[in-house]
Amino acid sequence: MLITFEGPEGSGKTTQAHLLAEYLQRQGEQVVLTREPGGTPIGDLVRDILHDPLHKDMQAWTEVMLYSASRAQLVAQVIRPALAAGKQVICDRYYDSTLAYQGYGRGLDLAALVSITQLATGGLAPDLTLCLDIAAERGLQRRLLGGGEWNRMDQEALAFHRRVRAGYLELAGLEPARWIVVDADRSAGEVQEMVRRLVAGRMQG
Ligand SMILES: Nc1ncnc2c1ncn2[C@@H]1O[C@H](COP(=O)(O)OP(=O)(O)OP(=O)(O)O)[C@@H](O)[C@H]1O
Numbered sequence: 001m002l003i004t005f006e007g008p009e010g011s012g013k014t015t016q017a018h019l020l021a022e023y024l025q026r027q028g029e030q031v032v033l034t035r036e037p038g039g040t041p042i043g044d045l046v047r048d049i050l051h052d053p054l055h056k057d058m059q060a061w062t063e064v065m066l067y068s069a070s071r072a073q074l075v076a077q078v079i080r081p082a083l084a085a086g087k088q089v090i091c092d093r094y095y096d097s098t099l100a101y102q103g104y105g106r107g108l109d110l111a112a113l114v115s116i117t118q119l120a121t122g123g124l125a126p127d128l129t130l131c132l133d134i135a136a137e138r139g140l141q142r143r144l145l146g147g148g149e150w151n152r153m154d155q156e157a158l159a160f161h162r163r164v165r166a167g168y169l170e171l172a173g174l175e176p177a178r179w180i181v182v183d184a185d186r187s188a189g190e191v192q193e194m195v196r197r198l199v200a201g202r203m204q205g
């Protein structure tokens with residue numbers, strides 16, 4: 001299965017993806033945990049360009065192309081081989097981030113974004129997408145308190161992050177068979193319990 005984590009900044013994607021990977025490994029599964037942008041040597045270089053807060057003049061379509069370049073590399077080099085080898089793949093963000101951030105957040109044409117996404121992924125969709133839902137300001141507050149890197153996307157206006165959150169909820173509504181929205185405004189342990197239950201249910205089904 002390809003399981004992806006989505007949701008606004010600071011919603012807990014990285015935390016939950018790690019916890020789920022450890023859990024599935026303990027259950028005897030072979031697990032590949034990866035992330036976007038990045039996850040490959042080429043993709044990690046692209047990630048640095050995308051996240052650098054100094055790159056304030058980056059154009060919206062440049063941003064799309066860079067995320068897509070990282071994604072194309074990740075799908076070909078990591079995700080497809082792992083799935084072919086029967087492994088469980090957990091990805092911390094995937095193409096829905098492009099639809100939410102560049103589509104709903106920046107207002108780029110969604111149909112064009114879907115086309116580029118198809119090219120980058122060869123049409124590989126997740127089996128399950130967990131949307132960790134939290135109010136934009138709550139997530140950003142966590143990011144500030146956590147003291148991690150403050151990247152180019154974090155510094156966008158609150159209104160942008162609100163559009164991203166609303167976009168995620170709309171995307172989830174459009175494809176209810178693939179998405180599950182999880183209330184992420186709870187302790188990491190509580191969220192993880194819910195995530196495990198949902199993933200177990202999907203693996204058995
Ligand atoms: N349920 C939670 N309650 C409180 N704090 C949390 C919770 N989950 C994660 N955190 C903390 O909030 C911060 C952001 O969490 P995390 O990095 O997992 O979010 P993220 O969704 O991956 O963020 P980003 O979108 O920036 O990658 C971290 O400092 C993390 O330790």
Ligand SMILES: [Mg+2]
Nearest residue numbers: 013014015092
């Ligand atoms: Mg993260």
